[in-house]
Amino acid sequence: MTQSVNADPGNSDSVDAEVLESSVVDEALLLRLLRRAGRLVARPALECLEMLLDADTPTPVKMTVLAALTYLVLPIDLIPDFIPVLGFKDDLVALTALLGICGRHRTEAIRARAQRRLDRWFPLGR
Numbered sequence: 001m002t003q004s005v006n007a008d009p010g011n012s013d014s015v016d017a018e019v020l021e022s023s024v025v026d027e028a029l030l031l032r033l034l035r036r037a038g039r040l041v042a043r044p045a046l047e048c049l050e051m052l053l054d055a056d057t058p059t060p061v062k063m064t065v066l067a068a069l070t071y072l073v074l075p076i077d078l079i080p081d082f083i084p085v086l087g088f089k090d091d092l093v094a095l096t097a098l099l100g101i102c103g104r105h106r107t108e109a110i111r112a113r114a115q116r117r118l119d120r121w122f123p124l125g126r
Contacts, residue, residue, distance in 0.1 A: 032124075039122045046114040047106055048098070054110055061105050068098040 051057050052065060071077075071094045079090045 035122050035124065039118055039124075042122060043114065043118055044102070046117050047110060048102055050110045050114045050117070051102060051106055054107070056107070057105055061101055064101055065098060068094045068101075072098070 048065060048069065052062050072091060077087070077090055079086050
């Protein structure tokens with residue numbers, strides 16, 4: 001059973017929403033979808049983490065990865081993101097550098113460690 005909800009019936013700008021009962025949503029399916037999405041997003045991040053933790057990764061590579069990740073995470077940009085088109089070009093440069101470095105220095109051992117961590121943090125079963 002569903003019910004219609006309108007936060008402010010007198011306001012013409014308000015939005016009608018339909019509330020679903022929990023019996024309508026397959027929670028196990030939703031959990032599996034969220035885990036798969038988490039795995040997809042987490043894999044490259046875990047590979048970068050394992051590359052940073054790897055003793056064989058050269059220090060300049062580690063510093064470049066840390067600098068690129070820091071730049072992408074911090075709210076301060078060389079070109080503010082609210083400027084159309086130009087705002088995201090500096091982020092794109094940092095992301096491209098990060099992907100290029102990770103592609104050249106990611107070994108099978110790093111991938112395997114990242115996969116084990118991924119399997120532990122985002123189990124497929126259940």
